[in-house]
Amino acid sequence: MAEKSPTINRRKFVADGLRVAGAAGLFGAAGLLTMRRGGEPINNLWQIDPNKCVACGNCATHCVLDKSAAVCKHAFRMCGYCNLCTGYFEPEAAELTTGAENVLCPTGAIVRTFVEDPYYEYTIDEPKCIGCAKCVKGCIAFGNGSLYLQIDQDRCMHCNECAIAVACPSEAVRRVTAETPYLPKDGDPES
Amino acid sequence: MKLQPPTDSDEAVRKPNFWMMLLLAALVVVGIGALWFLGDPSPRRGGLPRRFDYNLDPYMKIDPALVRYRQDAVVPVRLYDLRAIAVGPDDAIHVAGDRTILVFDAQGKRLRRMDLTDAPRALAVDAQGNSFVAFQNYLLVFNNRGETTAQWESSARRDVFTSVALGDNGDVFVADAGNKCVLRYDRSGKIIGKLAQGDPRNHVPPPVIPSPYFDVAVGSDGLVRVVNPGRHRIEFFTPDGHHETPLDWGSAGMDVEAFCGCCNPVAIALLADNRVVTAEKGIPRVKVYSPEGRFESVVATPEQLGATPGREVETREQHKLLAVDLAVDSQDRILVLDPDAKAVRVFVEQNTKDAKDTKDVKNP
Amino acid sequence: MMRPIRFVLFAVVLLAAASNAALAVERFPPPEFTDHALPTTQFAPARPAFIQYVDVALLAGGLALASYLALARRSRRGLFVLSIAALAWFGFVRHGCVCSIGAIQNVALAAGNANYTVPWVVVAFFVLPLVFTLFFGRTFCAAVCPLGAAQELVAVRPIRVPRWLEHALGLLPHVYLGLGVALAAVGTAFLICRYDPFVGFFRLGATSAMLIFGGCVLAIGVFVGRPYCRFLCPYGVVLGWLSRLSKWRVRITPDQCIGCRLCEDVCPYGAIEPPTSALSPAARPAVRGWFVFFLVLLPVLIAAGAVLGSHLAVPLSRLDPAVELAEQVWAEDHGLTHVTTDASDAFRNTQRPPEELYRAAQSQRVKLAWAGMGFGAWVGLVVGMKFIMLARYPRQTDYEPNPAACVSCGRCFWYCPQDQVHRLQTTKDTKNTKTAC
Secondary structure, eight states: OOOOOHHHHHHHHHHHHHHHHHHHHHHHHHHHHHHOOSSOOOEEEEEEOTTTOOOOSHHHHHSSSSSOSEEEEEOTTTOOOOSSOTTTBOTTOSSSSSOTTTBOOTTOOEEEEEEETTEEEEEEOGGGOOOOOHHHHHHHHHSOOOEEEEEOTTTOOOOSSOHHHHHOTTOOEEEEESSSOOOOTTSOSOO | OTTOOOTTSTTSOBOOOHHHHHHHHHHHHHHHHHHHHHTOOOTTSSOOOGGGOOOOHHHHOOOGGGBOEEEEEEEEOOOSSEEEEEEOGGGOEEEEETTEEEEEOTTSOEEEEEEOSSOOOEEEEOTTOOEEEEOSSEEEEEOTTSOEEEEEEOOOSSOOEEEEEEOGGGOEEEEETTTTEEEEEOTTSOEEEEESOOBGGGTBOOOOOSSSOOOEEEOTTSOEEEEEGGGTEEEEEOTTSOBOGGGOBOOBOSSTTSBOSSSOOOEEEEOTTSOEEEEETTTTEEEEEOTTSOEEEEEEOTTTTTOOTTOOOOOOGGGOOOOOEEEEOTTOOEEEEETTTTEEEEEEESSHHHHHHHHHHHOO | OHHHHHHHHHHHHHHHHHHHHHHOOOOOOOOOOSSOOOOOOOOOOOOOTHHHHHHHHHHHHHHHHHHIIIIISOOHHHHHHHHHHHIIIIIIITTTOSOHHHHHHHHHHHHHOTTOOOOHHHHHHHHHHHHHHHHHOSHHHHHTOHHHHHHHHHOOSOBOOOHHHHHHHTTHHHHHHHHHHHHHHTTSOOHHHHTOSSHHHHTTOOOHHHHHHHHHHHHHHHHSSSHHHHHTOHHHHHHHHHHHTOSSOOOSOSSOOOOOOTGGGTOTTSOEEOOOOOOOTTTHHHHHHHHHHHHHHHHHHHHHHHHHHHTTHHHHHTTOHHHHHHHHHHHHHTTSOOOOOHHHHHHHHHTOOHHHHHHHHHHHHHHHHHHHHHHHHHHHHHHHHHHHHHHOOOOOOSOEEOTTTOOOOOTTGGGOHHHHHHHHHHOSOOHHHHHTO
16 A cells, blocks of 8 residues: 555545535535425424315325224314214114114224213224224214324324325325324314 | 355355246336336225225215206305305395395395304394394394394303294294203393203203204294204294194104204205205205105205215315205295305295195195 | 413413414314213324434444444454344334435425425435445445345345346436436425335335335345345435545455455455456557547437426326326316316315416426426436446456445455455454354
């Protein structure tokens, strides 16, 4: 390794300088990109805007997960607590019982409990829910629209490009911030 | 010898043989084929089995033989959020919406406009042209020149006024969906009674009202018809609050004779002979029942009211379910306020004689 | 001391109330049960933020360790273990998102769309390997990238890809990079993520097309070393350029090359280039002639590419949901089709005027025309540069890895007799070398 020639040394020095400048430039550009807060905040989670959702069912089929990250949520403050819940019973349900032939949810993920006459409460058994939005359709078609889809941030893989967002016909899936990971239909659940 | 590099080891790069090439070519073809499907984000790819479909289409179609009304006119209403319709003297059509009341003559010509400071929920107009306009929790009375003559408050906590109906002797019935009862005001604005509030001591529950649709109407017989939407029923009360239970009628079901969904009808209106016009949400349809509650005919079909097959969910603002409101004028024309089309649809009975005939044949 | 806290609390409550009011639907009050509290909707918490710091720290640490193992320790075994660790963490634990390859698109989108703010983690994933490559060569590919690691592990029966094919296929990643950046910059699609081969394996579940594609890449990878890295990976293109400029990089031999040609046989990635003999004086003018010809041809190719590329707006816009929707709505309105799509139904429901949609689609198409032009020019540049590089006649005396193609895997170390001698000299303990195979 002969490093005696002054021209080689000078060349090496210049090359090193350029490399350092290049690295500094890269870091600088990176800093510039992250610091630029003129536009949107950092939206790095995916979520469904329930007011744009048309319950098409693509969430269930297009998520990269076998069991979609989209699950049904229930806005309890919007629910009518009906005996005849159109989000729970098939349109042509013969009887208002929990029999499988009357129940709308194909995976049996909705739990119906009697509260007091004439009210029934409906809760989602989320591990069973696959986000097909059938109940959402039934609820919105006749009722108050208290059933709606949200992306479960625990199930979500946080893909760089959400496959559901690509397949969504109404552009209802968008990026949200880590501070507001959900877009609940009845506003802030705490208040 | 330990240091001899393993030149013919497993790791050394080798020359491909024919089978290897064939296998590679096959893999490349399959891989590119998979890419083709991978890049296709078209909706309903693969799709879900049929049991995941929610299909109301069969109920959206109505046997044309049952339709005995035809649309006579459409009066466009230039409001964004249409709420209520009522008929005043000379069959003037009053429409409430946004923060406005628009008044049209019977032919649909716009007569005047009244601006309000709040969003109206319901409306009734008496024979003198006084308008009773219900807001979320109070009532304003306007004279026929559009001047406010009174403001009626309610003392209750959770008021959601949804309907106003005018009775005999200056009674004003106001449906309060929030407190699940009908308030009876006298002409001075004093609450002189409550109807349909249930009777806990005798285990009579109040009406079931899951959504802000709770209508009231007064018939020529003086009885007050109160909708119990959660039980898909129309209930009869005397003005002083006695429940005429035997007269109640209505049943739940998707079929055209019944009231569909979880809570219907959303609106009622009475024809001169106390036959009942009903409006439903979900499967938007307007129908006529006999005073006793026998299904007679269809006025407006889901198709006419803008329901599209295969489209149960619509991205209306906030998914707010807008329902039609009804009124009947002195000629028994049925006025349907269609919030989707932003118009008043005017329906008249077609071939009155034929219709009567068939009805008589059907129910001798 | 209590006051500021109270104020903050108050402000939070106020903010919550305000946001609630903004969301407030005309809500109908729920029933008041006599003996039952209204339940609250449960939401699973979002991932904790600290895991992102862990990711970036592990990335930086992994890069440093890989560089140390490849350049200082010259330890193939160490790199192998590290790549398994990278595959486990960045692949199976973190499910392959976000990765440096995909980060290209976020950066491109941030450059093209002033409103988009790219998360700092993504920027870190984009920049850190670049900086390391500028100094140490492609050590990221060796043992940090989970995609590279997966392919490294399966490359057990490598065959030699013919040179001409290698050169031809080597253009693909450049085209892919150009397309990915162009589409990401205009916000149409994240193509590189959509065609990620292994992310389905990392998540232990995906569509069958995804699994078949990934399986094919892996199966091909058994015979053709690192097929994704060499013939598709767009990030590898960027790393390749920087690697040409790197200060240090993997050398096959620690000492003098004795020209034994043993290493040439062992690189599964075709990265080792043999020494060249001096050009005969007779051939020199011809080589120089070609070189000059291709140099002159370069701007012509770029211009031609740009012109051709600007016509790509229409096919590219097929990938754009807004343009596709506008075309569908247009076709429906003009009686060209009677079949509506979910998207067009959804659009009709919003009651937005179609003109608004057409305007948005039009502006998107203009953007896509520019992106297509840039993409075409880029392809012209890449093809032209390829010709120029082929026409060059670099002098090389040793067997050396091509810096752009070498992924620093370290397979060649063990095959170099000089390396073994070197090891014997420097370490008395032969345990290292024995287990290296």
